[in-house]
Amino acid sequence: MATAYGIHLGNNSGCLAAFTNGTAAVLANDAGDRVTPAVVALNGVEWEIGLPAKSGQASSKAIIKNNKRLMNCDFNEDDVAFVENASSCRIQNDDKLVYEFETSETKQYSNPDHIATKIYSKLYTIASHSVQNEGDLKLVLAAPLHWSNASRERLVKCAELAGFDVLQVISEPAAALLAYNIEDSAEDVNVLVYRLGGSTCDASVIKVSSGFMSVEKNIFRTDLGGQCLTKDLADYVAQEFRQKWKLDPLESRRAMSKLLNHADNCKHILSTLSSAHVFIESLLDGVDWSQNVTRARFENIISSKISSYIEPAKKVIDSFDGKISKIVLCGGSMKIPKLQSAVASLLPEAEVYSGINPDEVIAVGCAKQAGMILDLPELSLSNTSTEIEFLGKDIYLKYLDQTVKLFKEGTPPFAQNVCKIETDKEVKDISFTLHDNPENEQFAKETFNVESLNKPFKLKATLQPSNVLLQVE
Numbered sequence: 001m002a003t004a005y006g007i008h009l010g011n012n013s014g015c016l017a018a019f020t021n022g023t024a025a026v027l028a029n030d031a032g033d034r035v036t037p038a039v040v041a042l043n044g045v046e047w048e049i050g051l052p053a054k055s056g057q058a059s060s061k062a063i064i065k066n067n068k069r070l071m072n073c074d075f076n077e078d079d080v081a082f083v084e085n086a087s088s089c090r091i092q093n094d095d096k097l098v099y100e101f102e103t104s105e106t107k108q109y110s111n112p113d114h115i116a117t118k119i120y121s122k123l124y125t126i127a128s129h130s131v132q133n134e135g136d137l138k139l140v141l142a143a144p145l146h147w148s149n150a151s152r153e154r155l156v157k158c159a160e161l162a163g164f165d166v167l168q169v170i171s172e173p174a175a176a177l178l179a180y181n182i183e184d185s186a187e188d189v190n191v192l193v194y195r196l197g198g199s200t201c202d203a204s205v206i207k208v209s210s211g212f213m214s215v216e217k218n219i220f221r222t223d224l225g226g227q228c229l230t231k232d233l234a235d236y237v238a239q240e241f242r243q244k245w246k247l248d249p250l251e252s253r254r255a256m257s258k259l260l261n262h263a264d265n266c267k268h269i270l271s272t273l274s275s276a277h278v279f280i281e282s283l284l285d286g287v288d289w290s291q292n293v294t295r296a297r298f299e300n301i302i303s304s305k306i307s308s309y310i311e312p313a314k315k316v317i318d319s320f321d322g323k324i325s326k327i328v329l330c331g332g333s334m335k336i337p338k339l340q341s342a343v344a345s346l347l348p349e350a351e352v353y354s355g356i357n358p359d360e361v362i363a364v365g366c367a368k369q370a371g372m373i374l375d376l377p378e379l380s381l382s383n384t385s386t387e388i389e390f391l392g393k394d395i396y397l398k399y400l401d402q403t404v405k406l407f408k409e410g411t412p413p414f415a416q417n418v419c420k421i422e423t424d425k426e427v428k429d430i431s432f433t434l435h436d437n438p439e440n441e442q443f444a445k446e447t448f449n450v451e452s453l454n455k456p457f458k459l460k461a462t463l464q465p466s467n468v469l470l471q472v473e
Contacts, residue, residue: 014038
């Protein structure tokens with residue numbers, strides 16, 4: 001089977017996953033990290049992408065962060081101001097939105113699409129190094145639920161300019177469910193998908209029925225994100241530095257840039273370890289700073305903000321009339337154990353899915369979707385807005401003296417059901433009949449010679465647009 005890829009590009013980071021031989025795995029970049037910072041910088045005349053852009057001497061280069069916000073065709077002035085404040089380049093928003101990169105050596109102009117293409121190119125290099133055979137790299141992308149088709153098309157064009165062959169764009173909540181195979185649930189379930197990224201968050205309730213996902217409720221916020229927690233941790237370190245040296249890093253933009261960068265790294269370390277060491281060379285006026293931060297201290301620092309962070313999840317749960325039995329956590333900031341337990345406490349009886357790193361969940365789901373598409377070559381997804389007709393009646397399978405409900409009403413095309421067939425070893429032929437009601441006459445019949453098959457064997461049924469395909473294996 002060919003390798004398929006999935007990418008989730010957020011405001012703060014991008015993640016690339018590959019699906020091959022039935023398994024999805026996240027690919028590490030050239031620095032060995034599984035997540036690549038979504039940061040682009042112009043350092044002199046050289047473009048830097050990812051970790052090199054994020055680290056190093058920030059004052060010597062022009063940096064752009066949170067570019068994804070301006071990839072949304074419906075961005076507003078608040079989004080422009082947010083991106084400009086987080087970056088170190090000017091943004092002109094007259095007839096067209098333009099970034100002005102200025103360093104001591106040069107001045108260049110760019111735009112959000114060009115910056116996104118550079119990040120996708122970085123991920124394309126990682127993907128191309130993972131395969132031996134040259135060829136098109138098939139890709140599924142994830143986009144926020146509220147984005148328009150025009151915004152999604154911009155993502156597709158940027159990825160294709162980078163070299164990918166984009167198969168489909170799916171929503172971030174759908175990708176999160178695919179990562180954990182929740183769409184394969186035998187029973188109808190309602191799932192809370194809570195994503196907390198670097199600068200945005202959203203909470204969705206998704207109903208899963210026979211492999212089909214429908215969004216019942218959704219809340220999206222642009223004022224909540226992991227950068228607020230990073231700022232709180234940086235302020236704490238700045239206060240410790242100020243008390244010892246009587247110097248205030250808050251008065252220096254260069255010092256705060258260094259401090260925020262180290263605080264962000266410290267925050268991620270504390271998501272998995274009980275303590276982290278912060279060492280900042282020449283934080284202010286040539287003074288180095290070294291300090292240990294414990295997870296307990298970090299949790300105490302952010303404790304006052306916990307209620308505001310779980311508010312979107314609480315609101316969407318309160319507005320939904322039904323039982324929610326599963327919770328999927330995604331987004332880099334959901335790696336923080338304190339936040340995980342806070343969201344889980346909203347639904348004490350629900351099963352919490354957190355086995356995959358939250359900042360990798362959506363990319364893994366995209367990769368699995370890409371693998372499924374490649375496994376169904378007759379499925380054309382060139383128009384992702386095409387309406388789909390769903391099964392209007394239940395379909396039952398009868399064989400020997402058994403009756404099985406094969407597909408339930410509302411099942412989408414290309415859904416599959418695998419049945420384990422128990423039978424005597426001496427049986428040579430078995431006839432399978434399909435019915436829309438166990439009491440009604442058959443509307444289709446298929447007979448298979450099973451003499452050479454190991455017993456028991458499997459019968460795979462695939463619901464196609466105009467028929468049901470039965471295969472024994």
